[in-house]
Amino acid sequence: MLTIGKYNFQSRLLLGTGKFESLDVQRKAVEVSETEILTFAVRRLNLDRKNEAYFLDQLDLTKYTLLPNTAGAKTAEEAVRIARLAKASGLCDMIKVEVTPDERTLLPDPLETLKACELLLEEGFIVLPYISDDVILAKRLGMMGVHAIMPGASPIGSGQGINNPRALEFIIEQAAVPVIIDAGIRSPRDAAYAMELGADAVLLNSAVSGAGNPVLMAEAMKYAVFAGRKAYESGMIPVKRYAAASSPLEGMFEN
Numbered sequence: 043m044l045t046i047g048k049y050n051f052q053s054r055l056l057l058g059t060g061k062f063e064s065l066d067v068q069r070k071a072v073e074v075s076e077t078e079i080l081t082f083a084v085r086r087l088n089l090d091r092k093n094e095a096y097f098l099d100q101l102d103l104t105k106y107t108l109l110p111n112t113a114g115a116k117t118a119e120e121a122v123r124i125a126r127l128a129k130a131s132g133l134c135d136m137i138k139v140e141v142t143p144d145e146r147t148l149l150p151d152p153l154e155t156l157k158a159c160e161l162l163l164e165e166g167f168i169v170l171p172y173i174s175d176d177v178i179l180a181k182r183l184g185m186m187g188v189h190a191i192m193p194g195a196s197p198i199g200s201g202q203g204i205n206n207p208r209a210l211e212f213i214i215e216q217a218a219v220p221v222i223i224d225a226g227i228r229s230p231r232d233a234a235y236a237m238e239l240g241a242d243a244v245l246l247n248s249a250v251s252g253a254g255n256p257v258l259m260a261e262a263m264k265y266a267v268f269a270g271r272k273a274y275e276s277g278m279i280p281v282k283r284y285a286a287a288s289s290p291l292e293g294m295f296e297n
Contacts, residue, residue: 043241046220047136047168047189049107051078054237055267056109058082058221058247062256069100071250071260080106081138081245083113084128107168111138118157125162136168137190148198152179156186163187172224173208181216190219192245195236199248203232207239214240230266236279237270238278 044051057077062068065189072080080101091287098148110128115121118141125137137164141154155171162169163186170190180191193213196202201287203226204210220242223227233244253259 043120044220044224046170047065051137053078053264054243054271055233056081056243056245056265057250057260058245060247061251063251065100067256068251070257072101072106075250075260075264077264078106081109081111081247082135084110084124084131085114094266096166102166107136108134109136109138110134111140111172113140113142115141115158116143116151116154117141118154118161121154121158122161122165125158125167126165128166129167135166136170136189137162139169139171142198143248149174150194152176155179159184159188169227170222175213177209177212177216180213180221184216184218188219190222190242191217192222194225195223195232198225199252200226201248202226203228204235204239205271207235210236210241211239229264233263233266234270234273237267239283240274243267 044054053076055075056079057072057075059068059080059082062071075216081224088128098195110133112121112124115124121139121141128137129135139155139158141149141151141158142148152173155173159169161172169188170192171183171188172192172194175193180193183191191213193210195204222243222245223236223241224245227244227246227249228234236244246263249261250256250260
């Protein structure tokens with residue numbers, strides 16, 4: 043079971059809702075993924091245009107927990123303002139903190155992220171910061187009291203997969219809260235590998251919405267996350283430098 047703050051989830055796959063070619067494809071992908079957490083940019087919601095269709099209209103929201111994010115924020119102050127808007131709109135008391143001032147790389151600003159998390163924790167939010175694979179920052183955020191840590195596997199939407207598995211392992215080893223691998227995942231192989239490293243969950247968007255068949259990819263990612271978690275829990279064999287016979291040599295007949 044995945045526990046984030048006061049919430050408990052069976053699924054370990056979180057799904058972003060942006061960039062789908064249509065609301066119908068988006069709905070089908072969400073359903074087949076069996077995710078329980080949907081994340082989205084607050085700035086992309088037409089909160090003041092209720093007559094226009096958007097993804098929340100297509101789903102039975104009793105089945106999902108919404109995770110608004112502060113995408114587009116370039117400072118801590120902007121992130122806090124967006125989080126307050128989400129909470130005031132009654133969407134959820136969880137917030138994914140994204141502070142990305144560099145539009146080319148979309149890498150998170152560590153200092154502004156730290157500041158935003160501190161302010162939002164003081165206001166009673168359930169806080170999930172998006173960070174780079176920064177081991178020390180992850181430790182500082184954990185000590186501060188965030189409810190989950192979301193290190194990127196590689197830059198947002200890049201499809202590079204897991205660039206620095208050792209750093210992710212260090213973050214996972216020291217974390218007292220769930221670690222959710224976020225950003226850069228391309229394939230089910232990447233998702234399974236993230237879970238094999240010991241991650242508690244994986245968040246996907248572009249890998250699904252940008253696939254040739256998003257619904258089929260959502261299903262594939264569901265199974266990959268499940269298989270990776272089972273592999274981690276099973277206790278995989280250690281990596282060896284040389285071969286190790288699968289059958290014992292003792293007692294074999296010799297000519």
